[in-house]
Amino acid sequence: MPESPEVQALVEFVAERAVGRDIAGFEVLDYPEYKTRAVMPSVLAGCRIVAVSRHGKYVDIDAGEHHLVISFGRGGWLVWHDDGETDAHGGDAEEAAGAIVDAPAVASVALSGGSGFDVIDTGGYRSVGLWIVDRPTEVPGVAKLGPDPVDPAFSRESFDRPIVGRRKQLKAVLQEQTSFAGIGNAYSDEILFVARLSPVIHASELSEEDRDRLFDALRTVPRSAIDARRGIPLDRLKQAKIDAMLVHGRAGEPCPNGDGTVHDFTFAGASAQYCPECQTGGVIL
Template sequence: MPELPEIHALAADLGGRLAGRTIDRVDIVSFAALKTFEPSVSALAGRTINTVARHGKFLDFSIGDLHLIMHLARAGWIRWRDGPPAPAGRLGKGPLAARLVLEDGSGLDITEAGTKKSLAISIVTDPADVPGIARLGPDPLDDSFTRDDFFAILQSAGRSQIKGLLRNQSVIAGIGNAYSDEILHAARMSPFKPAAMSGGEASGLYDSMQATLAGAIARADGLAASELKKEKKSGMAVHGRTGQACPVCGDTVHQVIFADSTLQYCPTCQTGGKPLADRVLSRLLK
């Protein structure tokens, strides 16, 4: 799933390609992806793209006085197309969800892999009209998001596990499964630790969050959309590296499996050398 650093890089790359260009049309291939009906998709035709911005993990294409808002969900992606699009094939079949076509035929292919379709496209007059954006918490890299603000969030969360809190978009915007793993590894903190922690621990976690996200953005700076997935994977210390050596201490990276996701961590760096309980694995071993 693309998270804050990838969406930030996508916005920069696509903004450079699209700003000042005029839309010929937007084709919705997977009708389930379109979450709004008014204004209509046809209202975008002939309008000029102003900017491409980010709200958490949402992309915001400012087009005239309208906004095309896109959430790529778990398996969505955007591919730049230099030439006119090929025929889309059967509607609703395959990974293609939508197309943005510029006046010269170039543009974007919006795709979503897998059978579970969660990609969402909205056309609104105000980004806040999209419920997911209206519910977003503060952006962790915004200058206004201070250390004290972060401390207050942690204290109000009480015994909630820190891994889930970092992923909660209504609490902090833009961090998902991958970067929450990376932030907690950098902070040498268990993903199951309660959010209400000491001031020193909270300060270290804040610094790790800032450094991890800023570092990922710096690595992705200037990369085209086609290169971002590879860059994200190569920059991970623990996420997606189950069974491999931790780059800090050399211990084996472990994972915990949930119903619809997994987390990865280093026992030596994060849990005092003790493996975390994995309920799924425990059931299989019974």
């Protein structure tokens, strides 16, 4: 699932190429993934893109009177093309998509000058969401978003509010979009590893020192990841994310700190990777 660092890199990529250009056409190819049925997709035709931004994991294409909001869910992504023939890096658009070449397009945006992009769904099931709204907050998921840890305005008060006193496992709290926008399964593992905290400890059990470490990790891990992803071609962002992980997806490998072996723990239909020596006092979950 794309999380805030990869979505931010995508947003900056698209903004650089699309802002100031007109939408020549917007075609929905899989209507179950289009959520605002009362609004015809054709309303975007002729609109000029004035900004592209991110709300948590959502992409917001600001076209003046209308906003095209995209949620990639678990398997969605975006493929850019120029003149319908090449991607923005000079290669064949399908070849550039690599492993996602066979993924079906959910929707397609054509821009003035011939460029554009397709929203695809690689998951084998419908996980993408598309909305055309007057304001991004008309999308329920956007309206409910908590503070974003990469926002310069993110404060200790913003952090404490969903953490202090919560009798809920820490990894689950970090992934709640109503608590912290943009953090998902992978980066929650990374944040907890850097903070040296167990994924299953209840937030209410954290000491002040624990909360200090978590607050620092919650800010620095995704911010560093955003810096590292900038400039990477869209089709390589997923692999760049995988390659950069310290513990997520690395069960059975040595701990990056040299303190033992990374373990996997599955609970409530989700999984976590962690180092027992670093995070759980040597206890295997």
